Amino acid sequence: xxxxxxxxxxxxxxxxxxxxxxxxxxxxxxxxxxxxxxxxxxxxxxxxxxxxxxxxxxxxxxxxxxxxxxxxxxxxxxxxxxxxxxxxxxxxxxxxxxxxxxxxxxxxxxxxxxxxxxxxxxxxxxxxxxxxxxxxxxxxxxxxxxxxxxxxxxxxxxxxxxxxxxxxxxxxxxxxxxxxxxxxxxxxxxxxxxxxxxxxxxxxxxxxxxxxxxxxxxxxxxxxxxxxxxxxxxxxxxxxxxxxxxxxxxxxxxxxxxxxxxxxxxxxxxxx
Ligand SMILES: [Zn+2]
Numbered sequence: 001x002x003x004x005x006x007x008x009x010x011x012x013x014x015x016x017x018x019x020x021x022x023x024x025x026x027x028x029x030x031x032x033x034x035x036x037x038x039x040x041x042x043x044x045x046x047x048x049x050x051x052x053x054x055x056x057x058x059x060x061x062x063x064x065x066x067x068x069x070x071x072x073x074x075x076x077x078x079x080x081x082x083x084x085x086x087x088x089x090x091x092x093x094x095x096x097x098x099x100x101x102x103x104x105x106x107x108x109x110x111x112x113x114x115x116x117x118x119x120x121x122x123x124x125x126x127x128x129x130x131x132x133x134x135x136x137x138x139x140x141x142x143x144x145x146x147x148x149x150x151x152x153x154x155x156x157x158x159x160x161x162x163x164x165x166x167x168x169x170x171x172x173x174x175x176x177x178x179x180x181x182x183x184x185x186x187x188x189x190x191x192x193x194x195x196x197x198x199x200x201x202x203x204x205x206x207x208x209x210x211x212x213x214x215x216x217x218x219x220x221x222x223x224x225x226x227x228x229x230x231x232x233x234x235x236x237x238x239x240x241x242x243x244x245x246x247x248x249x250x251x252x253x254x255x256x257x258x259x260x261x262x263x264x265x266x267x268x269x270x271x272x
Contacts, residue, residue: 002217003171005231008191011167015180016188018160025153032142039135046128053125056118063114067107074100182227191229196237202226
């Protein structure tokens, strides 16, 4: 059988579009899943930071209490000192007051340092909370949009399938199936010309008899190297055809067998 190559080329374009849309439909939930995974990670980071803030906040509060306590101890000892008359007790109190003062100053220093660190963490926590909020919003919006996006692409796909059916109505089902598979596997190009003996899909040199058969166009031929459908297109390489076109076949007796092998292997491809 023969086919109309212009129709095949038009069909090829439609099929490439069809596969692109099909891939797009698959990608829509995948993008959303990726965003959801990122959001989960951001939430964990936020929780981690929030726990750190809580425990640091408790620590700062505790230091502050100890600082106040040290101040109170100092004042109590000072009052006791005013009342005492015993020199030994007086000396002990003086020592205790010095210790309380040192402790008070030290605690104030630690308190200021830790409090500053706490404020930095709280600022980071606020930023983290903002990121969680915006990512949550994005995921929610896209989840809502997802179904309508898929429906929209499915509508486009339906229209493309109508065009495909129209263009392929004269093609046998198994040829259409094979053509679709070639287009999917060969980057959207499933039908290519030959120039001389060279397949313009994979640029391999075809056996001479086989190339002649393609030129005669009595049947569909698949490139034995890249499986694409081949058709003849005039080119500067045409002079290479001349010997066999003039019936000078005895030069190719050796190749006669191998070229028929190619044809039968195509038939196998065609059948599976
Ligand atoms: Zn090829």
